[in-house]
Structure formats: structure tokens, C-alpha cells
Amino acid sequence: MWHILKYLARRPRITEPVPQPQGVACHGAHPVQGEILAILGRALAIRQVDAGSCNGCELEINALNNPYYNIEGLGIRFVASPRHADMLLVTGPVSRHMEVALRRTYDATPAPKLVVAVGDCGCTGGFFGESYASCGRVANVIPVDVTVTGCPPTPADILGGILAAVQARSR
Amino acid sequence: MQFPGVDCHFAPIATPLPIHLAHVDATQWSALARAVAEARGHLVSLWGSDERARTGRYTVSAAYATADGLLWAKLGLDAEHPAYPDISRDFVPAIRLQRAAHDLVGIEAEGAADCRPWLRHGAWPADYFPLRGDHTGQERFDAQPDAYPFVFVDGDGVHEIPVGPVHAGTIEPGHFRFSVVGEKVLRLEQRLGYTHKGIERRFIGMEVAQGARLAGRVSGDSSVAYAWAYAMAAESLAGVRVPPRAAWLRALLLERERVANHLGDLGALGNDAAFGFALAQFSRLREDWLRTNQACFGHRLLMDRVCPGGIADDLDAARCATLRDQARHMAREVAELRNIYEEHAGLQDRFVTTGRVTPALAARLGLCGLAGRASGQTADLRADFPCPPYDAVPVLACSHLNGDVAARVAMRFEECFASFKLMEALLAALPDGPIHVPLATAPDGAGAGWIEGWRGQVFVALETDAAGRIARCHCHDPSWQNWPVLEHAIIGNIVPDFPLINKSFNLSYSGQDL
Numbered sequence: 163m164w165h166i167l168k169y170l171a172r173r174p175r176i177t178e179p180v181p182q183p184q185g186v187a188c189h190g191a192h193p194v195q196g197e198i199l200a201i202l203g204r205a206l207a208i209r210q211v212d213a214g215s216c217n218g219c220e221l222e223i224n225a226l227n228n229p230y231y232n233i234e235g236l237g238i239r240f241v242a243s244p245r246h247a248d249m250l251l252v253t254g255p256v257s258r259h260m261e262v263a264l265r266r267t268y269d270a271t272p273a274p275k276l277v278v279a280v281g282d283c284g285c286t287g288g289f290f291g292e293s294y295a296s297c298g299r300v301a302n303v304i305p306v307d308v309t310v311t312g313c314p315p316t317p318a319d320i321l322g323g324i325l326a327a328v329q330a331r332s333r
Numbered sequence: 334m335q336f337p338g339v340d341c342h343f344a345p346i347a348t349p350l351p352i353h354l355a356h357v358d359a360t361q362w363s364a365l366a367r368a369v370a371e372a373r374g375h376l377v378s379l380w381g382s383d384e385r386a387r388t389g390r391y392t393v394s395a396a397y398a399t400a401d402g403l404l405w406a407k408l409g410l411d412a413e414h415p416a417y418p419d420i421s422r423d424f425v426p427a428i429r430l431q432r433a434a435h436d437l438v439g440i441e442a443e444g445a446a447d448c449r450p451w452l453r454h455g456a457w458p459a460d461y462f463p464l465r466g467d468h469t470g471q472e473r474f475d476a477q478p479d480a481y482p483f484v485f486v487d488g489d490g491v492h493e494i495p496v497g498p499v500h501a502g503t504i505e506p507g508h509f510r511f512s513v514v515g516e517k518v519l520r521l522e523q524r525l526g527y528t529h530k531g532i533e534r535r536f537i538g539m540e541v542a543q544g545a546r547l548a549g550r551v552s553g554d555s556s557v558a559y560a561w562a563y564a565m566a567a568e569s570l571a572g573v574r575v576p577p578r579a580a581w582l583r584a585l586l587l588e589r590e591r592v593a594n595h596l597g598d599l600g601a602l603g604n605d606a607a608f609g610f611a612l613a614q615f616s617r618l619r620e621d622w623l624r625t626n627q628a629c630f631g632h633r634l635l636m637d638r639v640c641p642g643g644i645a646d647d648l649d650a651a652r653c654a655t656l657r658d659q660a661r662h663m664a665r666e667v668a669e670l671r672n673i674y675e676e677h678a679g680l681q682d683r684f685v686t687t688g689r690v691t692p693a694l695a696a697r698l699g700l701c702g703l704a705g706r707a708s709g710q711t712a713d714l715r716a717d718f719p720c721p722p723y724d725a726v727p728v729l730a731c732s733h734l735n736g737d738v739a740a741r742v743a744m745r746f747e748e749c750f751a752s753f754k755l756m757e758a759l760l761a762a763l764p765d766g767p768i769h770v771p772l773a774t775a776p777d778g779a780g781a782g783w784i785e786g787w788r789g790q791v792f793v794a795l796e797t798d799a800a801g802r803i804a805r806c807h808c809h810d811p812s813w814q815n816w817p818v819l820e821h822a823i824i825g826n827i828v829p830d831f832p833l834i835n836k837s838f839n840l841s842y843s844g845q846d847l
Contacts, residue, residue: 165672165673165676166610166673169614169669169670169673170610176617210502210503211499211506212503212504212505212506212528213506214506214527214528214529214530214843215505215528215553215843216550216551216552216553216843217505217552217553217554217841217842217843218550218553218554218556218634218636219553220503220504220505220553221553221554221597221634222633222634223503224503224597224616225616225619225620225623227612227616228613228616228617228619228620229613229616229617230617230620240502240503242501242502243501244499254528254530255530257456257527257528257529257530257846258456258457258529259454259455259456259498259526259527259528259529260498260506260527260528261456261476262476263498263499263506263527267499289535289546289547289550290530290531290532290535291535292471293470293471293530293531293534293535294456294457294461294463294468294470294471294472294473294474294531294534295456295457295463295470295529295530295531295534296530296531313550313636314553314634316633
């Protein structure tokens with residue numbers, strides 16, 4: 163325990179300011195947290211679904227949980243079940259083998275629900291497109307509110323997309 | 334060259350590592366499998382192709398790792414009844430590879446015990462084979478009935494826990510069927526293939542240069558390893574060697590990819606044993622590492638940096654200095670965290686003896702890569718067949734004998750330190766010169782690439798058609814070998830330790846589903 167405390171005491175605080183949501187102007191000190199509370203009345207719970215990605219997007223979504231981004235401080239957290247979720251964060255071209263699982267996950271998420279498609283493959287089908295094995299973009303399978311491009315998008319871009327989806331719902 | 338005990342001639346492919354190709358008949362095919370198994374070689378990969386348009390036949394290929402390098406044996410198959418002798422009795426990893434080859438090409442392993450579909454679920458019918466030349470890969474089918482016969486475990490108090498394909502964390506999809514008594518696992522059966530998105534079909538007809546981008550997206554966490562293996566295959570086709578500076582920078586990228594993944598895994602392993610501090614600190618270090626990737630190479634995960642013929646961007650002196658400083662700084666940080674790991678009794682209690690794979694079992698099942706080295710399987714291409722620049726810098730191959738989660742954690746720490754030293758050596762003696770050579774198109778050729786990625790050996794076999802476009806590109810992930818071993822590692826452990834054991838292997842779903 164002594165080692166842990168010593169280690170922590172010698173390191174600075176690294177959390178960074180919140181990035182601007184995509185295409186939306188932000189005002190005030192912590193507008194994001196306020197908006198999440200105003201819309202949902204509680205923290206934003208996200209269920210991530212890999213519907214066939216190469217796992218590059220998953221690495222960057224995991225990076226969003228590191229101390230630089232401090233998303234729990236904004237009231238955003240990842241949950242283990244779609245039944246606890248307000249938002250689905252979906253990656254990948256949707257493989258044909260994940261099509262039913264993705265639909266069921268969407269159906270299991272209580273309304274009102276938001277869907278953010280992450281990565282070029284999720285936005286357009288990307289390199290893999292549509293084929294015998296791939297349904298292409300996420301919007302071909304379930305309704306999508308916001309898309310985040312990039313291969314893979316950076317954690318800041320993903321956070322921007324999450325915030326944009328929340329703000330779009332409030333207007 | 335000849336392989337002892339097999340009467341066929343292997344011709345070298347122009348790669349920096351020794352890779353040889355031979356066309357064999359059915360007798361030689363079986364004899365080679367037997368001889369390689371007796372010489373304690375390993376099966377690297379097995380795949381099928383439809384070459385009816387060119388030669389009137391299907392083919393099946395097997396790649397073996399031996400003391401003399403990689404042997405690629407290719408067997409022509411009858412166009413009406415494409416079948417080949419089963420080799421899964423000699424090599425356990427062949428079971429799933431043979432099932433996948435049947436799903437994609439429709440070639441049959443004669444005498445194989447397990448003939449259930451592997452990559453085909455319900456997305457296409459049983460008589461459709463996406464890699465056959467008479468299909469475009471653009472066909473669409475309604476969902477087919479999908480009743481996969483899992484092995485049923487019966488007994489007093491035995492019950493099943495089905496998990497997935499959508500898992501409870503931010504990880505890839507797959508299905509695990511646990512048969513348990515109380516909380517003790519009697520048996521785990523995996524069902525993968527959920528992220529199958531038709532990568533091998535997508536390769537067909539592409540320009541060789543264009544395929545590099547796709548190869549770098551077979552498994553996002555191993556992008557450099559795949560891109561390098563693919564580039565090596567393309568370069569061997571064209572008969573060129575990359576300039577020394579390009580080879581050295583590729584190794585630098587590969588080692589940075591290795592460290593990035595180890596940092597992520599070390600944090601996640603601590604977290605799976607309820608040590609949240611570890612996740613916070615290692616994910617902070619990983620973020621620092623990725624941001625430097627962005628600053629020095631232009632991509633956080635180093636995608637599209639390695640391309641056929643060399644690398645995409647050069648590195649100036651200032652960025653070399655940044656990389657060197659970061660490697661030194663990171664070595665100190667990781668050393669401090671290793672002390673904390675080693676002195677944390679609660680953490681060690683979860684790690685030690687959990688998910689044990691003995692060296693004997695690892696050898697029998699063909700466990701490879703990082704997990705293999707944690708179970709006494711010392712193979713590491715960087716040390717065994719050092720190609721430039723690994724022949725000019727000291728490669729420290731690490732291994733352990735315990736084969737438990739603790740050993741796989743220790744391996745990651747040691748490989749990080751070895752990589753920091755390697756990076757220092759690479760940066761200190763980085764040769765000057767060009768970073769790219771042009772590649773001529775090579776019609777009707779066969780090339781191969783073989784690279785020690787962070788997870789294990791990544792292998793790419795690349796063949797071109799008469800116009801020099803891709804006729805077949807097979808990408809092999811070491812996860813094929815290691816997924817079946819995970820089924821053994823969990824036996825006798827408790828269900829709550831599965832996430833920890835699974836993470837200690839950290840296998841790719843996308844890399845094996847293709």
C-alpha cells in the first residue's frame with residue numbers, strides 16, 4: 163500500500179478538458195454534465211457492441227476510460243447489459259453473423275435510446291463493404307443517431323460523438 | 334532443400350527468413366505431416382484455394398514451422414471431389430483450420446473426426462463456398478437454420494452457462510459455453526466466427542499494393558505485424574529486399590506495437606483481479622505511448638505505416654530523440670509498477686496457479702507466441718530466424734515454465750523491458766538511406782511473410798494471377814493455435830477466474846474469424 167501511495171503522490175493530475183461535441187457549440191463550465199442530467203436525469207450509461215470490427219475501435223473506446231479523459235467524472239459510464247443502457251456504441255461493419263445479436267441488443271435497450279456508430283466501417287461499411295458475410299454500415303441494421311468517422315477514431319472524437327448524440331436528442 | 338523422411342523438393346521463396354515451397358502429392362502430404370510432428374515442428378497454418386481457373390484443381394496448403402524455417406506444402410485436389418488426408422491427428426490446431434477450409438472453399442479433410450462447420454453459422458447455405466471462383470462473394474442469402482451441436486456434459490449437478498456473442502465488456506464477440514458444477518468449470522467449448530466479414534474473399538482481385546491496407550485491418554491490435562508480413566510476401570513475389578533503413582524502422586514500429594499491447598494487457602489483468610489502480614496507471618502509460626505514436630508516426634495504432642516496398646514516412650532526428658527518451662522513461666515507470674505487482678499479495682494470489690497450461694500440454698496442443706513462451710515453448714522468430722534488423726541487435730527471448738496467469742504477466746513485463754532495450758539499440762544505429770523501393774507487378778507468383786507479432790507468429794501467403802492481381806491472400810493469426818488451449822487452461826478453475834485467464838491470453842477474435 164505504501165508503494166502505491168508513494169507512486170500516486172509523485173504523479174501529477176492529468177485529466178484534460180472535455181472536447182467540443184461534433185458541430186455543436188458548448189457554453190459554460192461543465193455544460194456536458196448538466197445536459198446529461200437535464201436530459202436523462204442521471205448518468206449516461208453506454209453499452210458497447212462490437213458487431214464485427216477489427217478490434218481497432220475497441221482499443222480506442224477502451225482508451226476513453228483512461229485518466230486523461232475522465233469520462234466517469236462527466237457522468238458517462240460503460241455498462242454490462244443493454245437493459246441498463248441509454249446508448250449503444252456500435253463498431254464494425256455489421257457481420258452477417260452479428261446481425262441478429264445486434265438487433266436483439268437494440269431491442270433489449272429501453273427507450274429512449276441513442277445509437278452512435280463508431281469508425282469508418284460502422285459509418286459506411288468501410289473497406290469490407292457489403293458482401294455474403296457483411297451487412298455493411300450499422301445503419302443498415304438498426305437506426306443510428308450519430309456517426310463518428312476515423313480508422314479508428316481517436317478517443318476524443320468518440321467522446322465528441324457521444325456528446326453530440328446527447329445534445330441532438332435535447333433539441 | 335529436402336525434409337528428412339519426405340521425398341519431395343522444397344524451393345526457396347525470396348524472403349529474409351527461410352521459407353520454402355513444395356508441391357506434394359497425397360502420400361507426401363501425410364508423410365510430411367508425420368515427419369514434421371516427429372521432428373517436433375509445428376503447424377503454422379492450413380488453408381484452401383480454388384485454382385480451377387488456372388490449373389483445373391483445388392488446392393490445400395499447410396505451413397509448418399521447423400528447425401530449418403517454414404515449409405509450405407501445397408497439394409492439388411480433384412475438381413469433382415476435392416478431399417485431402419486429415420492431419421489433425423498429428424496437429425491439434427488443424428481441427429479448426431480444416432473445418433474453416435471446408436466452410437470457405439468446400440474441400441474436405443478425409444477421416445477428420447470433427448466435421449462441424451466453424452466459420453459458417455447461418456449467414457449462407459451449406460452448399461455455398463465464398464472462396465470458389467464461380468461465386469463473386471456478393472451473393473446474399475436469407476438467414477439459414479443454425480443449430481450448432483455443442484458437446485453436452487451430463488452428470489449430477491452439472492449445468493451450462495452460455496456467454497455471448499455480445500460480451501459484458503468492451504471486447505470482441507464470441508460464444509462460450511461453460512459446463513460447470515457449482516462454480517468449478519468442467520468444460521468450456523468456444524464457438525467463434527461471429528466477426529467473419531469475408532476478408533479473404535475481399536482480397537481476391539485487389540492490386541497487391543492496395544491489399545496492404547486490408548491486411549493491416551485483419552486484427553487492429555496487430556496492424557504492424559500483419560502489414561509487415563503482407564509486405565514481406567509482396568516483396569518476395571517481386572524479388573526485392575527493402576532498404577536497411579526501412580527494415581529498421583519496421584522493427585521499431587513492431588516493438589512499439591508490442592509494448593502498447595503489453596501495457597494495455599498488464600493494466601487489464603490487474604483490473605480483472607480487482608486492482609483498479611493498475612488499470613488507471615497502465616492505461617495512462619498506454620495513452621502516453623499512443624500519443625507519441627501519433628506525434629512521431631502519424632497514427633496512434635501505427636496503421637498503414639508499413640507498406641509493400643518499405644515504409645510510408647521517414648523519421649527525423651528530433652523524433653528519434655523523442656522515441657528514445659520515452660522508451661527510457663517508460664522503462665522506469667514499468668519497473669516501478671512491476672515492483673508493486675510483485676509485492677501485492679492479493680494480486681499474486683489471483684495470478685499464481687490460475688489457468689495453468691503445463692509445458693507438456695502446450696507442446697502437444699501447439700501453443701505459440703507469448704502464451705507459448707509462458708509455458709516453456711521458446712519459439713520466437715526474432716531470435717530463431719533473425720532477419721534484418723534483428724540479426725544486428727541483441728534480441729532477448731524470454732520464457733517461463735509455470736504456464737499460469739502469473740507467468741503470462743511476467744512474460745509481458747520481461748518482453749516490455751526487452752523491447753525497450755531493442756528500441757534503444759535500433760535508434761542508436763539506425764542506418765541512413767532510402768525508406769522505400771518500388772515493386773514491379775509479379776504475375777502468377779507465390780510469396781510469403783512470417784513475422785513475430787506481439788501475440789505470436791503472423792503468417793501471410795500471397796498468390797497472384799496472370800495480371801499480377803491478388804489471386805489468393807491467406808492471413809493467419811496465432812490465435813488459431815491458442816484459442817483451443819484456452820479451453821484446457823480453464824478446466825478445474827472457477828468461473829469468476831475466466832475473465833482473468835482469458836485476458837492473460839488476450840486472443841484475437843477478428844484475426845481468426847477473418
